[in-house]
Amino acid sequence: MIVRRSSLALLAALGLAGLAEAGEPVKKGSLEFADPWARATAPRQANGTAYLTIRNHGPADRIVRAEAGVSRKVELHAHQIDARGVARMIELPTIELPAHATTELKPGGLHIMFVGLEKPLEAGHRFPLKLVLEKAGEVTLEVEVRSGPGTGPLQHGAGDGAAHGKAH
Numbered sequence: 001m002i003v004r005r006s007s008l009a010l011l012a013a014l015g016l017a018g019l020a021e022a023g024e025p026v027k028k029g030s031l032e033f034a035d036p037w038a039r040a041t042a043p044r045q046a047n048g049t050a051y052l053t054i055r056n057h058g059p060a061d062r063i064v065r066a067e068a069g070v071s072r073k074v075e076l077h078a079h080q081i082d083a084r085g086v087a088r089m090i091e092l093p094t095i096e097l098p099a100h101a102t103t104e105l106k107p108g109g110l111h112i113m114f115v116g117l118e119k120p121l122e123a124g125h126r127f128p129l130k131l132v133l134e135k136a137g138e139v140t141l142e143v144e145v146r147s148g149p150g151t152g153p154l155q156h157g158a159g160d161g162a163a164h165g166k167a168h
Contacts, residue, residue: 028139030058040123040147048121050112050143051105056097063095065132072116079108123147
C-alpha cells in the first residue's frame, strides 16, 4: 500500500496524474482507456506502433492528436485496402470514437504511429502517451512495450503485405 501511494505521488509530481497503474483503465469523462501497449522494435527500426481499447460510455468524441517523447513525430494511422487489394497504412486526421461504442486500436487496424524513434522500444519498458480529444480534453496513458507471439519486433509495413502511404 505504501509503495502504491509513493508511485501515485511520484506520478502526480511528474505531472502524470492522469496515468493509472499498469492494468488499470484510465477514465476521462465518459471515455475509458484500457491496455495501452506498444510493439517492441528492432535496433535500427525507424518507426513503432501503439495500440489500446477505448470504451465510450457517452456522446461521440475523437482523438485529434497524440504526443509522446519516444519519437520525432506521432501520427494517427489505419489500414486501408487499395484498388488492387493491397493493405496500405494511411495517416488519419482524427480517430473517431462513436457514442456508446468500443474502438479498438490493434495490429492490422487503427493504431498510433511513432515516426523517427529516438531509440528502440524495448520490451518491459514503459512510456507516457498523451492523447488529445476534441471534447474530453487531454489524457495521458502509460504504454507498456511488449514482445512475444504477435507482439515482437516488426518493421512497420513489412512482413504483413502492407505498404505505407498517406491518405489523399
